[in-house]
Amino acid sequence: xxxxxxxxxxxxxxxxxxxxxxVYLTKRYxxxxxxxxxxxxxxxxxxxxxxxxxxxxxxxENVLATRLLVGAVIWAFLGIIFxxxxxxVAWERWEGTIEYTFxxxxxxxxxxxxxxxxxxxxxxIRATILFFAVAAFIHIHLPNANxxxxxxxxxxxxxxxxxxxxxxxxxxxxxxxxxxQLGFVMQGIMLVVSGVYYPVxxxxxxxxxxxxxSPATYALRGDRASIVNGASVQWADxxxxxxxxxxxxxxxxxxxxxxxxxxxxxxxxKRSG
Numbered sequence: 532x533x534x535x536x537x538x539x540x541x542x543x544x545x546x547x548x549x550x551x552x553x554v555y556l557t558k559r560y561x562x563x564x565x566x567x568x569x570x571x572x573x574x575x576x577x578x579x580x581x582x583x584x585x586x587x588x589x590x591x592e593n594v595l596a597t598r599l600l601v602g603a604v605i606w607a608f609l610g611i612i613f614x615x616x617x618x619x620v621a622w623e624r625w626e627g628t629i630e631y632t633f634x635x636x637x638x639x640x641x642x643x644x645x646x647x648x649x650x651x652x653x654x655x656i657r658a659t660i661l662f663f664a665v666a667a668f669i670h671i672h673l674p675n676a677n678x679x680x681x682x683x684x685x686x687x688x689x690x691x692x693x694x695x696x697x698x699x700x701x702x703x704x705x706x707x708x709x710x711x712q713l714g715f716v717m718q719g720i721m722l723v724v725s726g727v728y729y730p731v732x733x734x735x736x737x738x739x740x741x742x743x744x745s746p747a748t749y750a751l752r753g754d755r756a757s758i759v760n761g762a763s764v765q766w767a768d769x770x771x772x773x774x775x776x777x778x779x780x781x782x783x784x785x786x787x788x789x790x791x792x793x794x795x796x797x798x799x800x801k802r803s804g
Contacts, residue, residue: 545637549645553615556622557653568657575603575665578728594759596671600662601755602727608658608685609692609747613718615650616696619643620703639791640784643700647693655685675761684753684764687772691746694779695721701790721745726752746775 557564582596619642620629632642666673695717702713724738725731725747731739742748753768 542637542641545635546641546645546648549637549642550649553646553649553653568660571607571657571661572664572668575600575607575661576668578603579665579669579671593672596669597673597759598755599728600665600671601758602751603665604658604662605685605747605751605754606722606727607661608654609718609722610715611654611657612647612650612689612692612696613699613715615653616643616647616693617699617703617715619646619700633791639788643697643784643787644693647696650696651686651689651693654689655682658685673758675759677757677761677763680757680762680764681754684757684768684772685750687764687769687776688746688750690776691772691779694776694781694783695746697780697783698786700783701787704787704790704794722747724748743771744775746772746779 579596579599582592582599585592585595587595635642665671699713699717706713724734724742725745726734726742727747731742731748731752734742749768749771753762753765756762756765
């Protein structure tokens with residue numbers, strides 16, 4: 532086996548190890564995840580029930596409820612990615628393994644990509660459960676839904692979400708006290724300009740300009756078209772996600788590497804406060 536092949540094998544083993552460890556951590560706190568899932572469903576229902584309060588025709592109510600549900604599901608999906616990736620450092624501190632992990636013979640790319648890949652898979656499972664649970668509870672009719680296109684676009688958008696999550700993952704490194712909370716602030720800012728529960732066109736012009744660089748904008752627009760109208764994946768939604776993802780991943784890794792150097796230099800790697 533060549534040196535390159537041996538290195539690739541070692542990195543792939545490390546990638547599998549990162550994913551497997553997150554699986555075990557999720558199993559350990561499974562009951563808490565169930566409780567959080569119940570809370571997410573309840574929170575989503577508080578949004579979707581708005582469709583019944585506007586007093587429109589049954590067909591218009593169904594469309595509005597579907598659009599609200601898609602927004603809530605993508606909000607929850609993005610929240611899972613940010614939670615897992617942003618709290619990668621915090622989890623290491625809680626488990627007392629941060630120094631071992633950062634000295635492990637795997638690249639930081641593999642470490643972060645493994646955490647992000649698990650977050651995407653886990654988030655897709657939770658998003659699917661959330662979508663169909665709420666749709667069944669409120670009796671939403673989806674005769675034209677193109678689920679394949681919706682999943683495909685969300686998978687493409689996930690690359691961008693992973694890259695942005697890596698950028699926010701640096702915050703707990705440089706600020707052990709409040710860094711993780713700032714990650715969720717970034718999530719909220721990104722979603723407020725992306726039209727989670729309303730069309731982007733209702734926002735001020737300067738917010739609409741910002742929305743053009745948010746991957747959530749295109750994921751929301753494309754998935755709503757797929758679920759409501761049965762549309763296939765549109766190139767107008769896909770190419771911005773490809774470009775943003777191609778930029779976000781390397782920039783996210785670069786920012787995290789700078790934060791890691793800073794944390795090691797100033798003795799913040801193992802600090803919990």
